[in-house]
Amino acid sequence: MDAMVRELSYAQAIQEAMAIAMEMDERVFLMGEDIGVYGGAFQVTGDLVERFGTERVIDTPISELGGAGVAVGAALTGMRPIFEFQFSDFATLAMEQIVNQAAKMRFMLGGEVSVPVVMRFPAGSGTGAAAQHSQSLEAWLGHVPGLKVIQPATPYDAKGMLLAAVADPDPVMIFEHKLLYKAKGPVPEGYYTVPIGKADIRREGRDLTIVATSIMVQKALDAAAVLEAEGIDVEVVDLRTIRPMDKQTVIDSVKKTSRLMCVYEAVKTLGIGAEVSAMIAESEAFDYLDAPIVRLGGAETPIPYNPELEKATVPQVPDIITAARDLVKGVR
Amino acid sequence: MGTASKAVADSRANLPFVYRQYSAEQLKHVLYKMYLIRRFEEGAEDSYTRGLIHGTMHLSIGQEASAMGICMPLGEDDQITSTHRGHGHCIAKGAEVKRMFAEFFGKTTGYCKGRGGSMHIADVAKGNLGANGIVGGGIPIAVGAALSSKMMKTGKVVVSFFGDGANNEGAFHEALNMAAVWKLPVIFVCENNGYGMSTSTARSTAVKNIADRAAAYSMPGVIVNGNIFSEVAEASYKAVERARAGEGPTLIESKTYRHRGHSKSDRNRYRTKEEIEDWMSNRDPITLFENELREFGFIDDKGIEAIRVAVAQEIADGIEFAKASPSPHVSETGNYVYTEQA
Numbered sequence: 001m002d003a004m005v006r007e008l009s010y011a012q013a014i015q016e017a018m019a020i021a022m023e024m025d026e027r028v029f030l031m032g033e034d035i036g037v038y039g040g041a042f043q044v045t046g047d048l049v050e051r052f053g054t055e056r057v058i059d060t061p062i063s064e065l066g067g068a069g070v071a072v073g074a075a076l077t078g079m080r081p082i083f084e085f086q087f088s089d090f091a092t093l094a095m096e097q098i099v100n101q102a103a104k105m106r107f108m109l110g111g112e113v114s115v116p117v118v119m120r121f122p123a124g125s126g127t128g129a130a131a132q133h134s135q136s137l138e139a140w141l142g143h144v145p146g147l148k149v150i151q152p153a154t155p156y157d158a159k160g161m162l163l164a165a166v167a168d169p170d171p172v173m174i175f176e177h178k179l180l181y182k183a184k185g186p187v188p189e190g191y192y193t194v195p196i197g198k199a200d201i202r203r204e205g206r207d208l209t210i211v212a213t214s215i216m217v218q219k220a221l222d223a224a225a226v227l228e229a230e231g232i233d234v235e236v237v238d239l240r241t242i243r244p245m246d247k248q249t250v251i252d253s254v255k256k257t258s259r260l261m262c263v264y265e266a267v268k269t270l271g272i273g274a275e276v277s278a279m280i281a282e283s284e285a286f287d288y289l290d291a292p293i294v295r296l297g298g299a300e301t302p303i304p305y306n307p308e309l310e311k312a313t314v315p316q317v318p319d320i321i322t323a324a325r326d327l328v329k330g331v332r
Numbered sequence: 333m334g335t336a337s338k339a340v341a342d343s344r345a346n347l348p349f350v351y352r353q354y355s356a357e358q359l360k361h362v363l364y365k366m367y368l369i370r371r372f373e374e375g376a377e378d379s380y381t382r383g384l385i386h387g388t389m390h391l392s393i394g395q396e397a398s399a400m401g402i403c404m405p406l407g408e409d410d411q412i413t414s415t416h417r418g419h420g421h422c423i424a425k426g427a428e429v430k431r432m433f434a435e436f437f438g439k440t441t442g443y444c445k446g447r448g449g450s451m452h453i454a455d456v457a458k459g460n461l462g463a464n465g466i467v468g469g470g471i472p473i474a475v476g477a478a479l480s481s482k483m484m485k486t487g488k489v490v491v492s493f494f495g496d497g498a499n500n501e502g503a504f505h506e507a508l509n510m511a512a513v514w515k516l517p518v519i520f521v522c523e524n525n526g527y528g529m530s531t532s533t534a535r536s537t538a539v540k541n542i543a544d545r546a547a548a549y550s551m552p553g554v555i556v557n558g559n560i561f562s563e564v565a566e567a568s569y570k571a572v573e574r575a576r577a578g579e580g581p582t583l584i585e586s587k588t589y590r591h592r593g594h595s596k597s598d599r600n601r602y603r604t605k606e607e608i609e610d611w612m613s614n615r616d617p618i619t620l621f622e623n624e625l626r627e628f629g630f631i632d633d634k635g636i637e638a639i640r641v642a643v644a645q646e647i648a649d650g651i652e653f654a655k656a657s658p659s660p661h662v663s664e665t666g667n668y669v670y671t672e673q674a
Binding site: 027029055060061063065066067068069070071072073074075076077078079081096097100101105106107108109110111112113114145146148169170 | 411413442443444445446447448452454456461462464465466469471472473474475476477478479480481483484502503505506507509510513667668669670671672673
């Protein structure tokens with residue numbers, strides 16, 4: 001019997017995944033700042049504390065480094081913590097535990113241990129929260145062997161990838177764009193997983209491959225709908241995982257379309273688009289390219305407060321349309 | 333650990349803690365292990381000089397009573413997190429020196445299969461969750477292990493060793509606070525050897541005693557002479573009892589001294605020869621313990637000599653084991669980054 005499929009928001013899908021994980025496995029618990037009665041800064045944990053109690057939905061002090069370290073230590077010794085950062089920006093306070101400890105523990109100890117910790121990072125701009133609460137830092141963590149880094153773009157993937165992350169024996173970092181929390185989509189009831197390390201072709205097309213991450217997936221799809229009317233057929237690849245990257249899906253897509261554009265919100269330089277572009281340049285798909293690769297990324301600036309400026313610092317649908325049109329028509 | 337019988341206990345009523353608490357065999361074994369730590373580190377230093385070990389290492393020579401005293405009341409299931417100066421902790425918690433030497437030599441038979449070396453030495457089977465190259469890095473991890481113990485009701489106690497340098501890291505303060513708020517079964521052990529690399533505690537730390545910082549986190553702060561085994565073991569015993577009873581964490585400051593420099597790069601410009609000589613001649617923890625054992629009639633010179641000979645043999649065998657062990661193949665460089673999944 002197929003599970004019933006409902007429309008849930010991205011935040012509801014994550015909450016449901018955490019509830020299922022805690023019901024299935026008593027080792028799973030939640031830690032984070034104000035995730036109990038407050039329900040989390042973005043109401044992702046919501047009322048879970050009422051269901052699972054304060055011993056499994058643990059409010060931490062405002063101690064990101066220590067809290068992350070406690071989660072790492074608990075994971076190292078048999079528990080399955082899901083640690084919520086209130087904002088992804090606060091990863092900067094906990095980089096020591098994420099980068100030096102969680103990522104390297106298994107390797108340093110010759111495979112004698114594993115660290116099955118899940119960390120969730122509400123990320124991205126668009127909320128008027130200015131420069132210290134709006135960053136997209138996934139490439140920072142994507143640079144670290146030992147971590148897995150994912151960016152689900154839909155409620156369906158948010159639930160399935162979180163459940164995959166909890167089941168994963170290694171540390172998984174989940175970047176959730178804050179503007180996606182209210183986005184709705186179909187989500188089946190019950191347990192299912194979406195594999196980490198597999199990209200998803202969200203729209204098939206012949207003329208251009210857009211590799212997008214997180215909130216940029218929907219923007220790319222919106223742009224593709226407009227471009228279709230102009231006779232430009234766009235393929236949209238939702239990367240979903242930035243480490244380990246699903247290279248083959250991207251390579252196969254570029255071989256089909258002969259054009260590549262990368263769209264991501266994080267600062268353009270040294271971002272995921274650079275990695276995807278270089279990967280294609282090194283692959284057999286390079287010979288299939290009919291045009292230079294194009295990257296659309298965030299501006300080389302902190303995220304500003306003013307709403308017009310804020311919008312201007314990250315790629316928007318019209319930017320994608322213009323760049324795609326130019327790329328396909330050979331303007332570039 | 334077992335305890336001394338009633339009759340024996342009565343005869344020792346006026347002796348320091350460990351001589352009342354533990355059997356002669358147990359105490360002789362402690363002396364054996366203190367020598368084992370000392371000779372292991374001398375052997376490692378010698379092997380480094382001979383070019384058999386690369387990288388660097390941080391020797392705890394002079395701190396053996398601290399490692400042994402803290403681990404004395406711990407059971408095999410109890411856990412520790414350790415530091416870059418962690419060879420003594422590892423041996424005290426039950427590691428075999430041959431597999432430690434093998435690790436230092438970068439061999440596959442080492443505890444970390446040659447991937448960690450001195451700074452990441454671990455023995456998970458014996459409850460050593462690993463030395464740490466980051467000062468203070470192990471402290472929150474120990475609190476996490478203690479949270480596991482509480483949530484899974486395993487009864488395990490977790491000890492976090494760190495040095496005086498770590499008490500000025502944010503991780504120390506965040507971790508102590510959380511452990512106290514959640515009343516976790518964890519013991520924070522600051523081995524204060526007077527210097528964070530070259531910077532003395534007087535120049536780096538606003539409080540006179542690091543144990544004073546326990547007050548800020550509403551837990552007992554205990555100062556012990558880290559070079560006197562019995563003092564350390566007694567403080568640890570009480571802290572373990574408190575932790576097992578669910579009463580929460582303790583901060584123990586074990587005041588000690590490292591005879592050697594910080595690491596192999598140390599030119600020793602921040603302390604005087606007289607100071608080092610004083611600690612080596614008058615306050616050596618092995619000599620102090622040995623003298624007490626002899627004075628209280630637990631051992632004689634012949635017994636001490638037998639221990640020294642046996643330790644020398646174990647060290648020699650360990651180095652031979654390490655030399656004869658295979659190195660990992662370069663094709664295996666990528667192993668253990670992620671868990672291998674079927």
